[in-house]
Every structure is written in C-alpha cells, then in structure tokens.
Amino acid sequence: MKTNSVEFGKKLKAIRTEKGFSIRQTALQAGTSNPYISQVENGKRNIPKPETLKKLAKGLRISKEEMFKLAGLEVSKPTNIEYIGSNFVNIPVIGEIACGEPITAEENISDYVPIPANVVKNGNYFILNCVGNSMEPTIANGSQVVIREQPDAENGQIAAILLEDENTATLKRIKKTKTGVILMPDNPEYEPIILNEDKRGRILGIVKMEMKRF
Incomplete structure (x- = not known):
C-alpha cells in the first residue's frame, strides 16, 4: 500500500511517543539531526530512501523490515531468515564506550538484538557483552x-557501572556504606572495587536479564 509523507510521519511520531523517546534521543540513536526527525514527523520531508530508513529504524529501535513496511515498501523475505514481529524490540548492544557520550549514542552501538517487548517495557534498555568471570556463578563469562x-x-542489585578512569563498564553487585559505594564481585576470587575520589564511577543501569550464548 502506498504511503504518503504525512501518514509516514504520523506513524513515526506515534512509535517514538509510545517508546518514550525524545526527538533528541531518537536523532542521536539514528545518527541524524533533531530538525530532520521533526520535519519527517511533520510530513515536511519526502519518505526517506532505504539507507535513511535503516537509520530511523535504529533510532526507534525497531527492525528495518517494520520500518520499510511503514514506508509502504515491499521487502522480499528469504525463507531462511526469521523476522522480528511486533512483539519484539531491537535493543542496542554496547561495544566500546565513547567518553562523554550517552551510553546508547550511535558511536557506542556495535549491534542490535531482538528482545521480547514485554521484557523491555517501562524504560530504556541496552545490552552488554560479559567479559570475565568476576560475577560467576551468577553471570557467566561470554553471556549477554x-x-x-x-x-x-x-x-544487592547487580548494576552496570562506568569506571571513569578506565572508560569501561563493569558488572558488580552494589553495596552502599555510609562513606560511599563498594562494587562487589560474586566470585570470591576477585577483590571488591571501592569507589572514591581516586576511583570514580557512575551507575548506568541495573541487570534485568541474562542471555547465555551456546
């Protein structure tokens, strides 16, 4: 079915609003500008070309197939590929963390993984690859x-913490004291990390689900 730019823009705005994304956040995730997103939503731009549609799909964390469908484009479906339906959401996998950038900025994203929508409701989510066994047996090395x-x-919650001096994220269990925060490993072979003036860190979020790799 043919879609015009006004209808397409309304659909994009509805998706963005439902997910709770601001125009700025969507633009950052898509690698575009705030004015561009606003113009597309208001029907002041023609329906974007396929490459830009892919960027918008990243910005809204939906599959490119769903984005192409919104734009009225037919996409051939090879029989050996399972496509993401409306019950799944593409969540960004964070690779290297760029200093000073939001955690889900395009510069940090290495991939996307489809996650059931009911798992990632009520908030913004991202995925980290686990390297090392400091949180075993709770979280396995190599899992996500x-x-x-x-x-x-x-x-007691397991959180992702950005260690600012190393510019890397680590997973540790939170222990708060009167003087600060201690990052506790679940593996007794590892030493706790004490956050203080010499070792600064900030919490990025809490672990909601582990996905083991086989």
Whole structure:
C-alpha cells in the first residue's frame, strides 16, 4: 500500500511517543539531526530512501523490515531468515564506550538484538557483552545481559557501572556504606572495587536479564 509523507510521519511520531523517546534521543540513536526527525514527523520531508530508513529504524529501535513496511515498501523475505514481529524490540548492544557520550549514542552501538517487548517495557534498555568471570556463578563469562538505564541501584542489585578512569563498564553487585559505594564481585576470587575520589564511577543501569550464548 502506498504511503504518503504525512501518514509516514504520523506513524513515526506515534512509535517514538509510545517508546518514550525524545526527538533528541531518537536523532542521536539514528545518527541524524533533531530538525530532520521533526520535519519527517511533520510530513515536511519526502519518505526517506532505504539507507535513511535503516537509520530511523535504529533510532526507534525497531527492525528495518517494520520500518520499510511503514514506508509502504515491499521487502522480499528469504525463507531462511526469521523476522522480528511486533512483539519484539531491537535493543542496542554496547561495544566500546565513547567518553562523554550517552551510553546508547550511535558511536557506542556495535549491534542490535531482538528482545521480547514485554521484557523491555517501562524504560530504556541496552545490552552488554560479559567479559570475565568476576560475577560467576551468577553471570557467566561470554553471556549477554539486558540493562535498564537508571542512575542508581539498591543494595544487592547487580548494576552496570562506568569506571571513569578506565572508560569501561563493569558488572558488580552494589553495596552502599555510609562513606560511599563498594562494587562487589560474586566470585570470591576477585577483590571488591571501592569507589572514591581516586576511583570514580557512575551507575548506568541495573541487570534485568541474562542471555547465555551456546
């Protein structure tokens, strides 16, 4: 079915609003500008070309197939590929973390993984690849964890913490004291990390789900 630019823009805005994304956040995730997203939503731009549609799909965390369908484009479906339906959401996998950038900025994203929509509702989410066995047996080396973005965590929760001096994210269990925060490994062979003036860090979010690789 042919779609015009006004209808397409309304559909994009509805998806963005439903996911709770701002125009700025969508633009950052898509690698475009705020004015461009606004113009597309208001029907002031022609329906984008396929390459730009792929960027918009990343910005809204939906599959490119769903985006092409919104734009009225037919996509051939090879029989050996399972496509993401409306019950799944593409969640970004964070590779290297760029200093000073939001965790889900395009510069940080290495891939996307489809996750059931009911798992990742009520918030923004990202995925981290687990390297090392400091959280074993709770979280296995080589697995992936789904993180819900939030700036704080409760005692005992496993969180993703950005170690600012190393510019890397680590998974540890939170232990709050009167003087600060201690990052506790579940593996007793590893030493806790004490956050202080010399070792700064900030919480990126809490672990909601582990996905083991086979």
